[in-house]
Amino acid sequence: MPCGRSPAWGTAGSSLISVPAGLILQRAGDVNGGCEIQRTDAKGAGVFATRSFQVGETVMVGVIDRELDHNHSHASQVSERRFVLHGGLITKVNHSCEPNCGVHLNASGAHDFVARQPIAAGQEITFDYAMRNYSVEYFAAHCQCGSPRCRDRITGWKDLPAERKADYRGFVAPYLTDIDNQRATKQVGQVARIEPVSPQQTGQILNVVRVATE
Numbered sequence: 001m002p003c004g005r006s007p008a009w010g011t012a013g014s015s016l017i018s019v020p021a022g023l024i025l026q027r028a029g030d031v032n033g034g035c036e037i038q039r040t041d042a043k044g045a046g047v048f049a050t051r052s053f054q055v056g057e058t059v060m061v062g063v064i065d066r067e068l069d070h071n072h073s074h075a076s077q078v079s080e081r082r083f084v085l086h087g088g089l090i091t092k093v094n095h096s097c098e099p100n101c102g103v104h105l106n107a108s109g110a111h112d113f114v115a116r117q118p119i120a121a122g123q124e125i126t127f128d129y130a131m132r133n134y135s136v137e138y139f140a141a142h143c144q145c146g147s148p149r150c151r152d153r154i155t156g157w158k159d160l161p162a163e164r165k166a167d168y169r170g171f172v173a174p175y176l177t178d179i180d181n182q183r184a185t186k187q188v189g190q191v192a193r194i195e196p197v198s199p200q201q202t203g204q205i206l207n208v209v210r211v212a213t214e
């Protein structure tokens, strides 16, 4: 899949899913699109920018290759219960705990990668797996991202500290913030359902306070 370009074959979800993976991989080799695959020292293959990108610019356009029945290291979670495999180079983009890209849901239901930091030509393109998957339990090894903010283990959204979630605002799969918002609403509802004390109980409490202060 060319980087930073819209799919040439349209935007309807059904037609994108039917695109043969071989065609996507062939197009992914187009280095003029803005990124290319390279070897890294510690992390195997990675995707690198071949030109600069500004904050907010689409770096890679996501295309869903196929549906998956479970979560794994290349699975993109696009809703609370739906996992897919993206076509092209997106599955080769490495995790970072301080990533230069974030996730945007595009019209086809796939994830675009959008620059959240300025990216220079030659720089590795990275995102945080927690921007995409609610739960990440399949990486036993220590994170190799090398960022000063590395959290050591590659975790999912559910294990991300609140301040990191705030840093990533606008750059994560929307279903993740929907889950948090639903839980917050539920908790507020539970607090609201606590029964108010009766006048008799209020009198008893006041008597206790009076005794305690005398």
Ligand SMILES: [Zn+2]
Residues within 6 Å of the ligand: 096, 097, 098, 143, 144, 145, 146, 147, 149, 150, 151, 152
């Ligand atoms: Zn890290």
